[in-house]
Every structure is written in C-alpha cells, then in structure tokens.
Amino acid sequence: xxxxxxxxxxxxxxxxxxxxxxxxxxxxxxxxxxxxxxxxxxxxxxxxxxxxxxxxxxxxxxxxxxxxxxxxxxxxxxxxxxxxxxxxxxxxxxxxxxxxxxxxxxxxxxxxxxxxxxxxxxxxxxxxxxxxxxxxxxxxxxxxxxxxxxxxxxxxxxxxxxxxxxxxxxxxxxxxxxxxxxxxxxxxxxxxxxxxxxxxxxxxxxxxxxxxxxxxxxxxxxxxxxxxxxxxxxxxxxxxxxxxxxxxxxxxxxxxxxxxx
Amino acid sequence: xxxxxxxxxxxxxxxxxxxxxxxxxxxxxxxxxxxxxxxxxxxxxxxxxxxxxxxxxxxxxxxxxxxxxxxxxxxxxxxxxxxxxxxxxxxxxxxxxxxxxxxxxxxxxxxxxxxxxxxxxxxxxxxxxxxxxxxxxxxxxxxxxxxxxxxxxxxxxxxxxxxxxxxxxxxxxxxxxxxxxxxxxxxxxxxxxxxxxxxxxxxxxxxxxxxxxxxxxxxxxxxxxxxxxxxxxxxxxxx
Numbered sequence: 001x002x003x004x005x006x007x008x009x010x011x012x013x014x015x016x017x018x019x020x021x022x023x024x025x026x027x028x029x030x031x032x033x034x035x036x037x038x039x040x041x042x043x044x045x046x047x048x049x050x051x052x053x054x055x056x057x058x059x060x061x062x063x064x065x066x067x068x069x070x071x072x073x074x075x076x077x078x079x080x081x082x083x084x085x086x087x088x089x090x091x092x093x094x095x096x097x098x099x100x101x102x103x104x105x106x107x108x109x110x111x112x113x114x115x116x117x118x119x120x121x122x123x124x125x126x127x128x129x130x131x132x133x134x135x136x137x138x139x140x141x142x143x144x145x146x147x148x149x150x151x152x153x154x155x156x157x158x159x160x161x162x163x164x165x166x167x168x169x170x171x172x173x174x175x176x177x178x179x180x181x182x183x184x185x186x187x188x189x190x191x192x193x194x195x196x197x198x199x200x201x202x203x204x205x206x207x208x209x210x211x212x213x214x215x216x217x218x219x220x221x222x223x224x225x226x227x228x229x230x231x232x233x234x235x236x237x238x239x240x241x242x243x244x245x246x247x248x249x250x251x252x253x254x255x256x257x258x259x260x261x
Numbered sequence: 262x263x264x265x266x267x268x269x270x271x272x273x274x275x276x277x278x279x280x281x282x283x284x285x286x287x288x289x290x291x292x293x294x295x296x297x298x299x300x301x302x303x304x305x306x307x308x309x310x311x312x313x314x315x316x317x318x319x320x321x322x323x324x325x326x327x328x329x330x331x332x333x334x335x336x337x338x339x340x341x342x343x344x345x346x347x348x349x350x351x352x353x354x355x356x357x358x359x360x361x362x363x364x365x366x367x368x369x370x371x372x373x374x375x376x377x378x379x380x381x382x383x384x385x386x387x388x389x390x391x392x393x394x395x396x397x398x399x400x401x402x403x404x405x406x407x408x409x410x411x412x413x414x415x416x417x418x419x420x421x422x423x424x425x426x427x428x429x430x431x432x433x434x435x436x437x438x439x440x441x442x443x444x445x446x447x448x449x450x451x452x453x454x455x456x457x458x459x460x461x462x463x464x465x466x467x468x469x470x471x472x473x474x475x476x477x478x479x480x481x482x483x484x485x486x487x488x489x490x491x492x493x494x495x496x497x498x499x500x
Binding site for chain 2: 071073074076077078080081084105106109112113115116117118120121122123124125126127128129131132149151152156157158159161188189191218219221
C-alpha cells in the first residue's frame with residue numbers, strides 16, 4: 001500500500017502524501033530529487049498495516065506528520081524522528097554468528113565513538129590511542145594489539161551499517177583497497193577528501209542480531225535504495241549486501257583497522 | 262523551523278539544549294549513518310559564529326552548564342554539552358566548570374560521579390590543572406571508577422606523582438587499562454619519551470607486589486606476556 005493508497009483507505013490522512021513528497025524533496029540531489037519519498041513509498045519490507053514483529057507501516061508515519069502539514073520543515077523533522085523510532089525492524093538475518101562483516105567509516109567517527117560518556121579520555125586522548133593503534137607497523141600482533149587497546153570501547157555511537165563479507169579470509173576483496181572505490185561501492189555519500197577513511201571487519205557478539213535495513217533505517221539518506229544492497233555513488237548499479245546492527249566493541253574485530261588511501 | 266543564526270537568545274538556548282539531548286525537531290538533520298555526534302552542528306556554528314551571535318551562542322552554552330548544576334542532566338546529554346566545550350576549546354567555560362568542580366554539587370545527583378568525571382575531564386582538556394591536593398582528593402570521590410582521570414590530573418602537575426599513585430589507583434586490570442589508554446595522549450601532550458615512560462614504569466613495577474597479574478596485558482608472538490616493563494615484548498597502548 002503506497003502513501004497515496006493509504007490516503008484513500010483512511011480519510012483522516014488525506015493530502016498527507018503530497019505534503020510528505022514536498023517535505024522530503026531534495027533539489028540538490030540531481031539523481032532523483034524525490035529519492036527519499038520513493039524509498040519510503042516503495043520499500044517492500046514496509047507492510048500495509050500495523051503488525052507484530054513487522055516494520056512500522058506507512059499509515060503510522062502519515063498519522064504522525066498529519067498535525068504538522070502546514071509546516072513542511074516540521075513534517076520532515078517528524079519524519080526523521082519517526083524513522084529514528086523504528087530502526088532495525090526489517091527481517092533478521094539468520095545464522096550471523098559465523099559471519100564476518102565489513103565496514104568503512106571515518107577515523108573521526110571512531111574517535112567520537114571511543115570517547116563515550118563513560119570514558120575519562122579526552123577527544124585528543126581517544127584520537128592518540130586510535131592513531132597509535134592504526135599506525136602500528138604490520139605484524140602478526142597488530143590485530144591483537146588493536147583489540148587490547150580498544151577492548152570494551154564501542155566502535156560506533158548509533159546503529160552500524162555493515163556488509164557481510166563474501167570471503168571471511170579477505171573481507172575487503174569486494175571493495176578494494178582504494179578509498180574512493182570503497183566509498184562509491186558502499187554508497188556512503190559525500191565524505192570530504194580531508195577526512196581519513198578506515199576499514200574494519202568484525203563479528204557480532206552472541207546477543208546481537210543483524211537486520212535487513214528498511215527505508216526507516218535509511219531515514220533521509222538519499223544515497224540509499226531499497227532491495228537490501230548498497231547503491232553505487234558513481235554509476236547506476238547496486239553494490240554489496242548490507243545489514244544494520246547494534247554497535248560492536250573493539251574485542252569483536254577480526255581484522256585490524258586500516259586506513260584506506 | 263528556524264535557522265539557529267536567526268533565533269532569539271531564548272530560542273537559541275532551547276535549540277541547543279534539545280539538540281544536545283537528542284530531543285524533538287532540534288535533534289534532526291543528524292547524519293546517523295555517518296555517526297555524527299549531536300554536538301557537531303553546534304560545534305560548526307561555534308567555529309563560524311561572529312560578532313553578537315557568537316556572544317549569544319556562548320551565553321547559551323554557559324547558561325546550559327549553569328542549568329546542569331541546578332537540575333541534573335542525564336550523563337549522555339551532559340557528555341554532549343561538555344564535549345562541545347572541549348572540541349570548541351571554549352575556555353570561557355573554565356570558570357563555571359571550576360566552580361562546579363569545587364562545589365561538588367553534581368555528586369548530589371543521580372550518576373553524579375560520572376557527571377563530575379565529565380566536568381573534570383573537560384577542565385583538563387581546557388588546560389586547567391587544579392592542584393595536587395585536589396586530584397588526590399578526587400581519588401576518594403571518583404577514583405574507583407575513573408582512576409585514569411586522577412592519573413591524568415596528577416600527571417598535569419608531575420608525571421612522577423602520577424606514577425607513584427599508580428599502585429593505589431590501578432586496583433584491577435580494568436583500572437590499569439583505563440590508565441594505559443591515556444599514555445598515547447600523555448606522550449604527545451607532555452612530550453614524554455618512550456625511554457622515560459619505560460623508566461617510570463620499571464620503577465613502579467616493584468610496588469605491584471602480589472598483583473603482578475595486573476601487569477600482564479596479553480601474550481606476545483612467542484607466548485611472551487605484554488607487561489609494562491618488559492623491554493623485549495610489545496606493550497599495549499603504543500609503548
């Protein structure tokens with residue numbers, strides 16, 4: 001049931017679909033200015049009605065934003081907040097215990113994750129710790145050292161986006177060692193050339209599951225596409241399978257954190 | 262929704278408070294996928310602010326710190342506020358944070374010890390030193406959970422004092438790890454040589470009589486342990 005079909009079924013949300021379309025339009029995203037709306041409108045993982053163990057349905061979003069239709073920026077804000085309330089509601093990926101997941105992120109995002117509310121380390125301390133861990137020379141002890149240095153520390157503040165590695169022995173074979181190719185194939189959006197980008201691979205702790213992302217997980221990120229795979233930034237092609245899961249800690253690393261050049 | 266640059270002082274303070282606490286529309290526009298922290302946009306605003314707006318923005322930040330001393334913030338939100346101050350090098354906040362540190366008001370709140378740790382951590386980041394007596398007194402207040410902070414505060418005065426306190430601060434492996442995590446930053450900030458740190462560590466080792474297991478952090482490639490003073494094995498934390 002699309003947004004427009006939901007309006008037909010429920011007169012209390014009449015007109016909300018067009019308001020959503022207008023509020024989510026991004027004129028600077030020239031590939032498709034209505035990409036975010038279309039993601040939410042067409043995602044097959046999002047059902048028609050409220051259901052147990054189902055992602056929130058479109059009607060729920062429309063009911064939430066309906067009181068604010070006169071204020072487009074507020075409609076968009078409420079949409080973002082709605083998405084934030086409905087993370088990791090897609091199908092759970094089975095048998096992830098032995099799966100190696102790869103991730104690419106910025107160095108500074110790792111610093112901020114390490115410098116969490118319970119950490120007495122300042123931002124410069126966290127930066128120095130991570131810098132030393134990444135700059136350690138290649139050796140069989142590099143990964144154990146990084147694990148020891150980052151034990152107990154979250155490697156993300158919010159839910160993590162990762163890809164299941166096709167070859168656990170070489171988890172980055174599909175994205176390659178080059179920074180821009182990795183960013184492109186994973187559809188990470190614009191990252192300043194001045195930002196250091198790193199790769200890491202991990203396994204999930206026993207109590208953590210992984211889910212196929214829905215349009216609610218993607219929120220207002222216009223580089224995302226429905227279908228369970230990343231979408232390349234540089235051409236119209238899908239990339240790798242992708243999942244979302246809770247943050248993991250340093251002890252869950254299975255490869256060392258390395259800078260992509 | 263208004264642009265912060267066009268807000269009244271009251272609106273700006275409310276926006277900042279809600280942003281840092283991840284509440285309502287003020288907390289949107291966050292790049293969750295890129296793991297953006299709530300304080301980052303306010304930080305960008307601080308760095309680019311000019312003239313009267315900069316003055317009003319500073320007043321809003323300081324007012325929020327004063328508010329947090331009267332009615333407790335949760336530890337996640339207060340952390341965002343003080344990380345903004347730290348990342349923005351907002352030295353104007355030193356006086357109000359110092360007053361909070363000396364008053365012990367935060368300790369009367371739920372999770373007060375953690376709030377206090379966050380305030381003291383920020384003071385150190387702003388270059389404040391406190392006194393040796395102050396840091397030694399903190400050991401009793403927050404030293405059990407955050408020995409690393411006490412060590413860093415002592416080291417600001419005298420690295421030798423910090424190391425001599427290590428046996429009483431590092432009561433278990435977790436405490437020792439917290440202290441060791443600070444070594445890479447300490448080496449850079451105080452320009453300490455690896456040789457000097459090793460000497461200090463060696464001198465301290467003897468005081469861990471009966472607790473040598475704290476010194477073993479892992480195993481090297483030939484089964485050698487990672488320990489503080491083993492010059493032939495690799496150490497944790499970049500040593």
